[in-house]
Amino acid sequence: MQDYAELSVLLIDPSQAMRTNLRGMLNQAGIVRVDDALSAGTAIRQISKKQYDIILCEYDLSGGVGDGGQDGQQLLEDLRLHDILSRWSIFFMLTSEGAYSKVVSAAELAPNDYILKPFTLEILMQRIARAIGRRTAFTPVYQLLDQGMVREAIAATRAGEGSHPRLATEFGRLRADLHFSLGELAEAELIYHTILAGRPIGWAHLGLARCQFGTGRYDEAVLTLDKLISQNPKFMAAYDLLARTHEALGQPAQAKRVLEEAVAISPHMVHRLRHLGTVAYDAGDPAVSEKAFKQVVAKAKYSEFRDPEDHVNLVKALIKKGDPNQAGGVIRDLERSLRGNDNLEACRAISSALLLESMGNGNAAISELNAAVAAVYGARGLSRRIRLGLVDSCLQYKLDKDAAGVVIGMMNDDNDALSLEDAVGVFEKAGRHDLARGVGETVNLQVGELLDSAASQMEQGDHKSAVSTLSLALRKAPNNLPVLYATIGAMVRQLDELGWEAGTGEQAGVLLQRLGRMDGDNEEFDRLVQQYSGTQRKYGISTTA
Structure with a gap:
């Protein structure tokens, strides 16, 4: 042995x-x-x-x-x-x-x-x-992935295929996943097609659909996933992606149907029940939403990662269904069972405001909205959906300053930053062009200050601080070409002068691909690509997958 x-x-x-x-x-x-x-x-x-x-x-x-x-x-x-x-x-x-x-x-x-x-x-x-x-x-x-050397790990999967031919397909799968993680969807899609040419494999069909979804080819993704489910009706991840695809096509009713089919087959996955509850609510079916979120709350009761947002969503479904008494009970359970949670107060106040609003008690609802806005600033990891719902409620009661403050806070969120375009869109959708203009001006001013700060840091030779500052500016305005050029340029200069770092190098490569899609005909883009490639050659970094 x-x-x-x-x-x-x-x-x-x-x-x-x-x-x-x-x-x-x-x-x-x-x-x-x-x-x-x-x-x-x-x-x-x-x-x-x-x-x-x-x-x-x-x-x-x-x-x-x-x-x-x-x-x-x-x-x-x-x-x-x-x-x-x-x-x-x-x-x-x-x-x-x-x-x-x-x-x-x-x-x-x-x-x-x-x-x-x-x-x-x-x-x-x-x-x-x-x-x-x-x-x-x-x-x-x-080992390479643990060191953040994704490009080298991709090359190692090719070597692994040669050394372990029986695992060749699994190495191909991992290589495709790594290309996908780098945003190289065309490369990943080619690998999936190659694998499928040999034999039909469920995960390869799913990978192909993920690439189609990622490139906005939603109709193709639907066809691929429908075929996969018809051939393998127990391939559960296909249902999840198919539902997301229908959502992207603006078809919540179809998304709900797909998730209901999936839950009927596999009824114990909390993340899928949560998705079903959200989609059902958007599709105008509060009864299904209520049932799904009740199961989520019950199944997550003993989890180390209980999320008070599940109670908020259950309250919303009950209110939409016309059951304020039961909604009040859910809020009391939230207060009792999630003490000590960082997001408890924000979720409690949001839920209470929604309930009071449904009962016609506007003044009390405003008081709870004020409490919710204050609590949001100290919360951690609140979803975009919950925070945007709070913004909508604030706008309804003309709490413009609070609404703008929440949106600006979302734009400064390191984990899930709201872009300038999305932030402006929130207020435009609500018909508040004045707030949209004001937020846009505020963010543009912040971005300009960050660009100036980064330029000063570059002049002082503090390349890493400049990259950090520009990365923050890029999170605020991801489609701003001057910011994108400045960020990539600072990264390349840092790599060239301070030595190659795998994480920064990979990030610069991904940003270059984004810039190429947006402004690939620009001579400045070509110069930046040449500088990046020259730095790779300088440090012996392979440019082939």
Whole structure:
């Protein structure tokens, strides 16, 4: 038997007897670095602090303590969505659960394996050996990605195909995903077409549709996804993208239908239920929206990442449905069950304002809107949808200063910055041309000040500070050509004078592609491309994928 003494393992199971049995199996195989977690919450905290080679997770965590109400599927969903699970970690789902819908829900999250209990030591070690072997083959790629060297990682996938021909398709898939992450959709699409020429594979069809969606070819994406679902009706990610595509085409009713079909097949995915609730609300179906968000609130009850926005959305659905009494109960549950959450006060005040407005109590609604605006400034990670809804409510009550303040705050959000064009569009849509003009003037003034500051930093030789300043300006005005030229130019100069940095180099390349689409015929663009290529050659950076 292969030596696995250095492997670290986390056992997630509320049953002490099962953990003891699993530990015994692993010890027989020479694996002794084993930690325990009794619940999803405990597991998340441990995985956040330590990278495990192998995670063996029981599907049914209901027998645990504390937050034992969360199951293994919901745990894996949290780990994936919040980017906690390392690419190095191998996740096995263990279960005796026979309910088909739950099996589908768990399988679509792509654990490394799904093992039905009872199983023997031999079966467990066969699965571990297979997963470890695959990880070893991908190690050179993973190491480069950990260093932020995406372009070099792409080249390593080609080498991996030659060294491990049995994994050639998987290396091709990873290479396409990496091109996609760099915004190189044409390159990714070519890889997917090449793979599909050999044999029809569901994820390759999905990848092709993602490229079509990313390039705005929504009708093509619909055809690709419809075909994929007809051939493989249990390929759940296809439903999600198809719904998004219908939304992009302005077809909320079709998007709702697609998501309802998906939830009927796989009813336990919180992110999909949340999407269904939002789409149903937009499609004018508050009953479906209410049902979906009730399930979201219930299923997320034991998650480490409970989101008070789910309560806000449930309140909105109940108000639209005409049930203020139940909406009030949801607000009380929000206050009681999410104490200590950074976004509680903002979501409570927004919900209360909506309820008071529906009851015709305008003065009290204004008071809550004032509280909501104050709380938004101290909140973290509030969605664009929630904040824009607050802006609409403020405009309705002529709280112009508050509305403009929230929008400006959104434009300064490092994680999800609202562009100048989008900000102006918010007020234009509301018929407030005066506010649109005022916000535009304010942002243009801020961008001009940032450009001046960056120029001064460049003159002083502080290239990194200049790049940081210009990146902030670019977030405010992503389609501003002078800002785009200045940002790329500063990045190239930093790379040329201070040495190549993979992250900055990749970012400059992506921005150059954006600039090429916007202003590719300009001689200044050609000079910038030549400077970038010259810097790559100077430091021996390969320019081929």
